[in-house]
Amino acid sequence: xxxxxxxxxxxxxxxxxxxxxxxxxxxxxxxxxxxxxxxxxxxxxxxxxxxxxxxxxxxxxxxxxxxxxxxxxxxxxxxxxxxxxxxxxxxxxxxxxxxxxxxxxxxxxxxxxxxxxxxxxxxxxxxxxxxxxxxxxxxxxxxxxxxxxxxxxxxxxxxxxxxxxxxxxxxxxxxxxxxxxxxxxxxxxxxxxxxxxxxxxxxxxxxxxxxxxxxxxxxxxxxxxxxxxxxxxxxxxxxxxxxxxxxxxxxxxxxxxxxxxxxxxxxxxxxxxxxxxxxxxxxxxxxxxxxxxxxxxxxxxxxxxxxxxxxxxxxxxxxxxxxxxxxxxxxxxxxxxxxxxxxxxxxxxxxxxxxxxxxxxxxxxxxxxxxxxxxxxxxxxxxxxxxxxxxxxxxxxxxxxxxxxxxxxxxxxxxxxxxxxxxxxxxxxxxxxxxxxxxxxxxxxxxxxxxxxxxxxxxxxxxxxxxxxxxxxxxxxxxxxxxxxxxxxxxxxxxxxxxxxxxxxxxxxxxxxxxxxxxxxxxxxxxxxxxxxxxxxxxxxxxxxxxxxxxxxxxxxxxxxxxxxxxxxxxxxxxxxxxxxxxxxxxxxxxxxxxxxxxxxxxxxxxxxxxxxxxxxxxxxxxxxxxxxxxxxxxxxxxxxxxxxxxxxxxxxxxxxxxxxxxxxxxxxxxxxxxxxxxxxxxxxxxxxxxxxxxxxxxxxxxxxxxxxxxxxxxxxxxxxxxxxxxxxxxxxxxxxxxxxxxxxxxxxxxxxxxxxxxxxxxxxxxxxxxxxxxxxxxxxxxxxxx
Numbered sequence: 001x002x003x004x005x006x007x008x009x010x011x012x013x014x015x016x017x018x019x020x021x022x023x024x025x026x027x028x029x030x031x032x033x034x035x036x037x038x039x040x041x042x043x044x045x046x047x048x049x050x051x052x053x054x055x056x057x058x059x060x061x062x063x064x065x066x067x068x069x070x071x072x073x074x075x076x077x078x079x080x081x082x083x084x085x086x087x088x089x090x091x092x093x094x095x096x097x098x099x100x101x102x103x104x105x106x107x108x109x110x111x112x113x114x115x116x117x118x119x120x121x122x123x124x125x126x127x128x129x130x131x132x133x134x135x136x137x138x139x140x141x142x143x144x145x146x147x148x149x150x151x152x153x154x155x156x157x158x159x160x161x162x163x164x165x166x167x168x169x170x171x172x173x174x175x176x177x178x179x180x181x182x183x184x185x186x187x188x189x190x191x192x193x194x195x196x197x198x199x200x201x202x203x204x205x206x207x208x209x210x211x212x213x214x215x216x217x218x219x220x221x222x223x224x225x226x227x228x229x230x231x232x233x234x235x236x237x238x239x240x241x242x243x244x245x246x247x248x249x250x251x252x253x254x255x256x257x258x259x260x261x262x263x264x265x266x267x268x269x270x271x272x273x274x275x276x277x278x279x280x281x282x283x284x285x286x287x288x289x290x291x292x293x294x295x296x297x298x299x300x301x302x303x304x305x306x307x308x309x310x311x312x313x314x315x316x317x318x319x320x321x322x323x324x325x326x327x328x329x330x331x332x333x334x335x336x337x338x339x340x341x342x343x344x345x346x347x348x349x350x351x352x353x354x355x356x357x358x359x360x361x362x363x364x365x366x367x368x369x370x371x372x373x374x375x376x377x378x379x380x381x382x383x384x385x386x387x388x389x390x391x392x393x394x395x396x397x398x399x400x401x402x403x404x405x406x407x408x409x410x411x412x413x414x415x416x417x418x419x420x421x422x423x424x425x426x427x428x429x430x431x432x433x434x435x436x437x438x439x440x441x442x443x444x445x446x447x448x449x450x451x452x453x454x455x456x457x458x459x460x461x462x463x464x465x466x467x468x469x470x471x472x473x474x475x476x477x478x479x480x481x482x483x484x485x486x487x488x489x490x491x492x493x494x495x496x497x498x499x500x501x502x503x504x505x506x507x508x509x510x511x512x513x514x515x516x517x518x519x520x521x522x523x524x525x526x527x528x529x530x531x532x533x534x535x536x537x538x539x540x541x542x543x544x545x546x547x548x549x550x551x552x553x554x555x556x557x558x559x560x561x562x563x564x565x566x567x568x569x570x571x572x573x574x575x576x577x578x579x580x581x582x583x584x585x586x587x588x589x590x591x592x593x594x595x596x597x598x599x600x601x602x603x604x605x606x607x608x609x610x611x612x613x614x615x616x617x618x619x620x621x622x623x624x625x626x627x628x629x630x631x632x633x634x635x636x637x638x639x640x641x642x643x644x645x646x647x648x649x650x651x652x653x654x655x656x657x658x659x660x661x662x663x664x665x666x667x668x669x670x671x672x673x674x675x676x677x678x679x680x681x682x683x684x685x686x687x688x689x690x691x692x693x694x695x696x697x698x699x700x701x702x703x704x705x706x707x708x709x710x711x712x713x714x715x716x717x718x719x720x721x722x723x724x725x726x727x728x729x730x731x732x733x734x735x736x737x738x739x740x741x742x743x744x745x746x747x748x749x750x751x752x753x754x755x756x757x758x759x760x761x762x763x764x765x766x767x768x769x770x771x772x773x774x775x776x777x778x779x780x781x782x783x784x785x786x787x
Contacts, residue, residue, distance in 0.1 A: 014117035017495035026686035035244035037279030044094035051098035071555035076421035090248035104131025133526035134563035168195030176481030177423025180543035183569035190577035197459030204462035209393035219635030224416035232414030235376035239267035240386020244274015305359035316370035332408030343643035378414030395646035411632035428546030469497035489747035489759035537594035553622030662740035691729035712746035
């Protein structure tokens with residue numbers, strides 16, 4: 001006789017961690033030749049109308065990214081310092097706001113109707129479309145459905161679970177990049193008063209590699225440019241980034257630069273409409289014409305061929321200096337850098353044959369990129385996840401630093417480094433102390449001001465947290481925002497890790513798959529959105545955020561809350577801290593939450609750069625945080641910027657194997673799926689697709705529209721993602737591209753970047769086989785998308 005599973009294990013076994021397989025017909029249409037224009041306007045208006053209604057939608061969008069309005073909860077691209085457009089938002093920002101400010105509601109009656117197992121059979125798109133959460137919910141031990149719980153009961157349950165732990169390090173406190181500065185500061189304060197530095201965050205999965213690379217080489221983990229620098233630049237390189245989908249407002253800055261004579265270079269495995277041409281949605285003449293042509297040079301690099309490509313450019317720069325002299329900024333190199341000689345020898349010793357073989361870019365194009373770089377006196381380098389999610393991600397970024405140091409392109413107007421952040425306050429959260437590896441200086445200031453001794457042992461990052469939960473060392477998981485399950489690698493492994501917890505808690509605005517894969521017990525705590533009025537004891541409050549260029553500004557919601565039973569994130573943290581810590585805390589949590597000015601006053605006494613915080617953030621546009629590299633002050637051990645040396649990365653693909661990267665569609669923001677179309681790439685009505693080079697398809701015996709299974713290979717382990725449609729595309733040979741989170745299941749939890757420990761989601765070794773017993777789910781409208 002088979003023993004019956006315990007109730008919570010049986011329930012967990014029924015809920016599906018992966019998105020369901022698609023049954024509809026995937027449609028392939030012609031590629032977009034430009035970004036923006038009328039289609040972007042139609043898409044934005046349609047999203048606002050459908051989710052918010054015409055009047056509410058218009059009122060909300062006119063407040064978006066305005067001084068005195070609210071900050072977009074989407075990406076972290078900055079707003080102009082001075083005059084702003086009446087429509088200071090992009091198509092995807094409008095979708096994100098419509099998604100948050102929707103009039104649809106998820107009530108207790110919804111949860112009584114839908115079991116957790118049944119909800120897990122629905123797509124991520126369907127889950128998000130159900131509407132805003134309206135009250136705290138609990139999934140009790142052995143239950144199949146969530147049910148209502150009061151806020152006091154929820155906080156008491158969490159407090160009891162935390163206080164029963166053998167050690168504070170058995171708790172894990174995750175943070176999404178949506179949390180405001182005020183919420184993030186209070187959160188890390190509570191966690192450290194509780195006694196742990198287990199503060200993993202979404203940075204661990206995106207720009208952690210940038211932070212490591214830049215801190216080691218220029219002494220600060222942030223970018224060095226402002227939006228004004230884009231108007232002064234003579235050359236801008238955009239590498240490993242798709243602005244048209246992931247940061248559409250960036251296209252406005254690129255267009256302005258281009259019209260002023262700037263040369264643009266795009267480096268990416270896929271051609272992207274946003275870097276081809278841009279039709280500004282607010283410029284009618286741009287619609288009627290072909291828009292502004294952006295990239296002057298497109299380098300279609302192989303996946304993870306960036307180190308080789310950058311070495312090729314630097315090899316040509318060094319050679320040009322030998323030929324004619326005056327190419328290198330010798331004065332800058334001598335005064336402000338260290339390690340040049342060893343670096344230069346290593347680059348000169350790298351053979352062209354190896355460079356070209358690994359990057360896949362012809363030598364003539366590499367030489368053209370070098371000529372553009374040499375001709376520019378003011379150069380900006382922008383990058384995103386295309387560089388940061390490889391095993392050698394830190395090396396990728398440090399090679400950019402090497403190149404920029406050669407001509408002194410850091411610390412002067414119109415030049416510098418620009419890691420483009422993907423979530424609206426992910427950079428601010430780190431500034432506020434959301435880090436598993438806090439500096440002693442920060443902990444000293446925090447402890448001195450609040451009269452307690454913070455824990456000094458480094459905590460767990462995201463990957464380490466998953467492994468701790470899986471191994472039974474992490475017993476309580478608390479997430480301040482985000483969709484942890486769908487954002488992380490190795491979906492089935494992560495799901496099992498969460499199931500092994502005693503309690504999992506998510507602070508959320510909307511339903512997501514992370515709510516369905518739970519510990520023995522689970523809580524959903526619904527919070528206010530960025531668009532909503534935050535009413536506390538002393539009146540309406542505002543919060544603050546920090547964008548990609550270190551501008552801190554205010555964000556004021558104006559819509560009525562989606563439910564009277566919602567709490568703000570700062571209020572949730574404060575009430576949880578009081579319930580958990582009781583009289584052990586040295587903080588007056590109630591006083592802080594009554595007036596957020598008191599939180600900011602506390603921050604101003606602890607975090608450098610935030611002096612007179614309340615006064616400066618009330619100025620139109622906020623204020624810039626200091627950046628020592630912009631002043632050519634490099635806070636490294638040598639007090640100089642550092643040249644670094646890196647080997648060419650290698651990938652030993654066996655016959656029939658491909659190197660796969662995960663990407664976003666145009667109808668998604670991170671793990672939030674707004675629709676099933678990727679308009680710019682010509683893919684409609686589906687997400688389970690794999691983009692392949694047509695020659696590779698022929699060699700592998702695969703046909704367009706065929707349904708295949710993908711298998712990843714890592715150190716003898718295999719993981720499978722089933723039922724993907726083959727789409728021929730313009731992509732380098734032996735490379736493949738798929739959407740996340742559908743293929744996160746293929747990313748091994750132990751496959752991480754050196755130093756930063758970021759999951760390697762852009763270098764996944766896979767093989768492809770036809771699925772068994774399935775029909776074709778494919779329809780071509782007309783043109784081949786590979787053309």
